[in-house]
Amino acid sequence: MEDFEKELKIGFLEEADQSLSDVEQCFLALETGSSDAENLNKIFRLAHNLKGSSKAVGFAEMGDFTHEFETFILRIKNGEIPADSSSVSLLLRCNDFLRDMVQGLKENLDASFDGSGLLSEMRNFQVGGSAETEPEAEAEEAADESVEPALEAHASAPVEIEPNLDLLAELMGTLQPAAAPVAAPAVPAPVASSAPAPAAAASANGHAAVVEETLRVSVSKVETLLNAVGELVILQSVLREQIASVDSSLVRKTVLQMGKLSKELQDVSMGLRMVPVKPTFQKMQRIVRDTAKALNKDVSIQLTGEETEIDKTVLEKINDPLVHLIRNSVDHGIESADKRKAAGKSEKGHVTLSASHRSGKLVIEVRDDGGGLNGAKLQKKAEEKGLIKPGLTLSEKEAFNLIFLPGFSTKEQVTDVSGRGVGMDVVRTNIKDLNGEVEIDSKIGEGTVFRIFLPLTLAIIDGMVVTQSSHRFVIPLAHVHETLQPTEAQLQTNHQLGQILMLRGENLPLVRLGDFFGLSAQHPATKMIAMVIRSGPQPFAMLVDDIVGQFQVVVKQLGPELQNYKGVSGSTILGDGKPALIIEPLDLRHRKLSLAKVPTPPKGEGAAA
Amino acid sequence: MTGTDSRYLCIHLGNDEFAIPLLLVKEVIGLPDMTPIPQAASHFSGIMNLRGKIISVMDLRVKLGMKGQSTSETTVIILDIDGHSLGVVVDKVNSVQVLSPEMMSEKPAIDSTRASEYIQGVFRRHDKIVLILDVAKALQAGKAA
Known part of the structure; x- marks a missing residue:
């Protein structure tokens, strides 16, 4: 395959992926009754x-499938x-199939898919009885055409559309991205195919009165900007220290104004990484x-705070846990x-998914109006499974938290939806x-x-800057x-x-930061500061020389030569x-644990790793 | 590593002159403030802030078994090694030299020289021997550190 062709295909797949997720919302809206024309139009445009x-x-293959898909949507659109x-x-299901196709093709450009089941379902889709006959003629015609996939889908499209003049006008716009690569195959492809795409996307969102124009920028560009801005801020603070002289x-005055600026x-450029939780919520x-369908339940979901923003990387990583919850x-x-x-209670169950900012954190809530957790039952279950003594x-809270133990599953019956005892601990x-x-x-x-x-x-964390043997950490x-x-x-x-720190009835093992890093010049513990760490499975205390203060720091990656350096997660x-x-x-x-278990001093720690 | 480019940056490490393929060199900066890394190998000078990026700095002199004494001419050159930036402390940066193949000669075959594995070849400049340094190889042990 020629590089040019490959690029073209990859570009298309990226775009298709994006439009498929953009449009999923519309499918769901259809079902909830708001089958307004705009929704259908959007879906139709996507298919087209x-x-x-x-x-x-x-x-x-995808072309043939989407042709049928389009025909089917048209039938819905026309009220048949x-x-x-x-x-x-x-x-x-068609939407899923298309996504699978796109994913599969991304991995292997020559992948092949069998959509015949869905195709025939679409073709033979019958309305309740089959009372209405008059608009069927056209649909039948369309269906007939598509029975032979060999028939040029392109050619047939305008025929179907003809009766809808307004639609035609819309299509004029949307046809362009499709047509561009065809018309000018010699032109550098990605430019030709991607340039009209944002325009199409913008028009798809067109029914909202205010459309904020967006720009897709690569993450690495944003990173570069952030680095430069970070450096600027540091230089600025150096400058500010000097103004007294x-x-x-x-x-x-200028230095102070520059400081504000x-x-x-910095705030603005940090904000570039922030995206609304909306797309994830909509999923x-x-x-x-x-x-709910699989379980034969009637459950509605309500979303609030979809516009709440969060760092893109955090959002990506929260997707799976949310699906589980x-x-x-x-x-x-x-x-x-x-x-x-x-x-x-009402037969219909309600799940509320909400996002909000609270004291510098993003809070995501998954709330259901179901049966609730029974702490005593959870404890009994955990005991039976040998997870706890x-x-x-x-306490009630502690009992609730048992469901996060690996291998815990409360429901008696294992369904294909959940209940395999993995998940909550993940x-x-x-x-x-x-x-x-x-x-x-x-x-x-x-x-x-x-x-x-x-x-x-x-990218930014709140950190405590401490000193240990004249090093700062x-x-x-x-x-x-x-x-x-x-x-x-x-x-x-x-x-x-x-060494043990006895703190309010607890015995905390004491770890010296200086020991860990092999730094000499240790003070007696009473002259040092103990930091109680409770984030791990077992609490412990860490001794440092002094605390300098509390700052927000920008996390930076260390070079590959320090990636395996133990005890360090990054730098700033x-x-x-x-x-x-x-x-x-x-x-x-x-390290402390391993030292306690193995009496002989560990070997090979002289080097950095 | 050398590619088709025949330009080299000549540097001093101790009293010896070395040449590094110029294409590997991203920039040359003065000796920056460095934060030492506890328990790192002795040639690992520390990490530095290069316009907002954290970069590890190695002392080539120590790595090649020389004394690392800094003077006003001590410099850090930022190298691009397999897409990663790495700083290297050198005593002095001299010049950029274009080397044609005929100027280069095989390194003297002295197996016992400890640095010989890093040396790709030698050439003469102003009647002195300049060693062509394979930086990546020279730092290999540093990578493991």
Whole structure:
């Protein structure tokens, strides 16, 4: 395959992927009754675009499929087929199939797909009885044409459209992207095919009164900008420190003004990484719908705060945990219709998915009005499974948290939707990986709320800058539970366990940051600061020389030569422009454990890794 | 590594002169403030802030078994090694030299020289021997650190 052709195909797939996810919303809206013309038009345009473009770049199978798809949509559009749950289901399945196709083709440009089942379903789709006959003539005609896929789909398209003059006008616009690669195959392809695309997308969103124009920018460009701005801010702070020694008031004023400007510049450029949670939330609508269908439940979902923004990388990583939680709510949370009735609730279950900002964090809530969690039952279950020791006294919250244990599954019956006992522990692990937290609130008979707290960005963290033997380190604030200067009475040195900090009845192992990094010149523990770390499975305390302060720091990757450096998760640039390492406190704990287990000193630690 | 470009950056490490393929060199900067990395190998000078990017800096002199003493002429050259930026401390940057193949000669076959594995070849400049350095190889051990 020629490079040019390949590029063309890859470009098309990217675009198709985007438009497919853009349009999914419309399918769902169709079902909920709002079958306004705009929705149908959007879907129709998508199908039409895909048909044209896929044929143009040489994906014949996709072209044939979308042709049929288009015909089917046209029948709905013309009112021959009502937009009810059965037809929308079929549409959604087609949509899935198209996505699979796009995904498959992305992996292998020569991949082949069998869509014959869906094709014949679309062709033979019958409305209830088959009372209406008059508009059928046209549809029949269209269907006949498509029975022979050899028949040029391109040629047939205008025939179908002819009766709809307004539609034709629309198509004039949408045909362009499809036609461009055909008309000018010699022109550099990506430019030709991608340039009209945003325009088409914009017109698809056209029914909203205010359309904010958007620009797609590569992540690496944004990163470069952020680096430059970060440097600017640092230089600015260096400059600001110097202004006391400058006589000219104009210089001083200018420096201060520049300071404001660079702060603003930093905020804006940080904001570039932020995207609304909307697309991810909308995907969840689909999950609820499919899950509820599979379980024969009637569940509606309500979204709030979709415009809430979060760092793109965080959003991508929260997708899977959310899917799990949503499925879980529909499957385990919402009771069967009979049970709901008996409990005096409406038969239709409700799931609410909301996002909001709270004290510098993003909070995502998955709330259901189902049966709620039974703490005692959870505990019993966990005991039976041998996950916890029997006879523990657990608070309600602790009992709820049992569902996050690996291998815990509450439902007696394992369904294909959920209940395999994987999932919830993965949910928590994924969220923890993002420096987030998840908490559960539940009331028997009233429902359950899963609340996820996430940092707005992974690019900036709140950190505590500490010193140890004249080195400066950053400890992510999320790990630090409290800090204190230990007193003689709180310290115990045990030959077996090493140094122990006794804090309010707890015995915390004490790890010295200096020991971990092999830094000399240690003070006695009473002259140092102990930071209590509770983010890991077991709490412990870490000793450092002093705390410099609390800052927001921009996380930077370390070079490959330091990637395996233990105890460090990254680096940052401090206010004076000098780099510092960001500590991963949990690594220190592991080291401590291994030291405790193996009495001989570990080998091969002289080097950096 | 050398590609088709025959330009080399000549540098001093201690009293010896070395040449590095110019295409590997992204920029030359003065000795920056560096943050040392605890427990790193001795030739690992630390990490530095290059316009907002954190870059590891290696001391080539120490790596090649020389003494690392910094003077006003001590410089860091930023190299592009397999797409990653890496800083290297050198004593002095001299000039850019275009080398035609006939100017180069095989390195003297002395197996015991410890640096010989990093040396690709030699050439003469102003009656002195200049060693062509394979930086990536020279730093290989540094990568493992």
